[in-house]
Amino acid sequence: MVNEEIAAILAQEADAVRNIPLTSDYEGATDLIIEYVHHRGGKLITSGMGKAGQIAMNMATTFSSTGTPASFLHPSEAQHGDLGIVRENDLMLLVSNSGRTRELVELVSLTRGLVPAMKFIVITGNPGSELAREAAICLPTGAPAEVCPLGLTPTTSTTVMTVIGDILVVRTMKKIGFTNREYAKRHHGGYLGSKSRAQSQEEK
Numbered sequence: 001m002v003n004e005e006i007a008a009i010l011a012q013e014a015d016a017v018r019n020i021p022l023t024s025d026y027e028g029a030t031d032l033i034i035e036y037v038h039h040r041g042g043k044l045i046t047s048g049m050g051k052a053g054q055i056a057m058n059m060a061t062t063f064s065s066t067g068t069p070a071s072f073l074h075p076s077e078a079q080h081g082d083l084g085i086v087r088e089n090d091l092m093l094l095v096s097n098s099g100r101t102r103e104l105v106e107l108v109s110l111t112r113g114l115v116p117a118m119k120f121i122v123i124t125g126n127p128g129s130e131l132a133r134e135a136a137i138c139l140p141t142g143a144p145a146e147v148c149p150l151g152l153t154p155t156t157s158t159t160v161m162t163v164i165g166d167i168l169v170v171r172t173m174k175k176i177g178f179t180n181r182e183y184a185k186r187h188h189g190g191y192l193g194s195k196s197r198a199q200s201q202e203e204k
Contacts, residue, residue, distance in 0.1 A: 009147050016144035016156045017163050029121050029137045030171040032091060036119070037068050038176060042089030044070035047078075049101050051154035052161060056095040059165040065186050066169055067178045075103035078110060086114055093121045093168075097141070097157045099129025108134050123164050125157060139164055 036042045044063055048056035056072060063070035073082060073092075086092075092111065096104050099122070108131070111118050122135035125143035132138040141160040148155045172178075180199040 012145075012147050013156055013159050016142065016160050019142045019144065020160055020163060021140050021142055023139070025137050025139055026167055026171060029139060029168055030175055032119060032121065032137065033068060033168070033172050034175055036089055036091040037070075040089040042087065042091060044068060044091050044093060045073050045086065046070060046093045046095070047073045047075050047104060047107060048095035049075055049103050051158050052095040052097060052101070055158055055161045055165065056093070058162070059093065059095075059169070062165065062169050063172070065183070066173050067176055067182055067186070068169075068172055073107075075101075075107040078107050083107075083110055083114060086111055086118070088115055088117075090115070091119055091121070093123070094131060094135075095123045095161055095165075096129075096131055097125045097143075097154065097161075099124035099126035099131040101131070105130055123161055 033044055037044055044060070046056040046060040046063075047053070053072075053074065060070040060072040071085060073085060094104050094107070108120065119136040120131075120134055121137045121139065122131050123139045123141065124132055125141045126132065127138050127140045141157060141164065144156045144160060145151065146153060146155045146157060184199075
């Protein structure tokens with residue numbers, strides 16, 4: 001019985017990933033990232049609240065380790081001075097399941113007060129939301145039902161957000177031709193550091 005319940009959870013999560021809407025906007029999003037970060041010299045700023053914020057933070061660290069400078073900006077701390085990291089030629093990536101997260105809606109307004117031309121990529125389960133309407137590019141999650149028995153705890157929604165972030169990272173890595181040698185320069189410690197250095201020797 002327990003194994004059947006676990007299998008059902010796995011199946012629901014897998015189905016949610018398979019049902020992420022496929023759209024050409026992924027290419028548009030990675031093109032924006034490359035234009036602003038790699039051509040204009042800006043950085044990618046990710047943001048989100050709660051569990052979505054943790055996913056956004058992970059996206060920032062993964063982008064940074066793979067050659068695309070990125071920082072996480074907590075939307076509440078932004079109202080207390082951290083907005084100062086935002087510069088011309090930066091690009092923002094916002095993560096919100098509802099697309100109505102108050103702190104992110106306020107962050108958009110505050111950011112435009114500092115950098116009026118700022119462009120936003122939004123990952124959301126609600127493509128008709130206020131945040132989605134502010135986006136240059138909206139990447140919908142497909143709004144999967146949560147596997148949480150209450151239907152409340154961010155579980156399946158954060159799974160698909162993570163996968164969408166992985167898509168953006170991988171597509172960007174391929175477009176900029178990110179190599180083992182470049183990875184090794186950024187990742188010195190641990191198993192991955194030694195593995196990337198070994199693989200970089202094979203690229204010579």
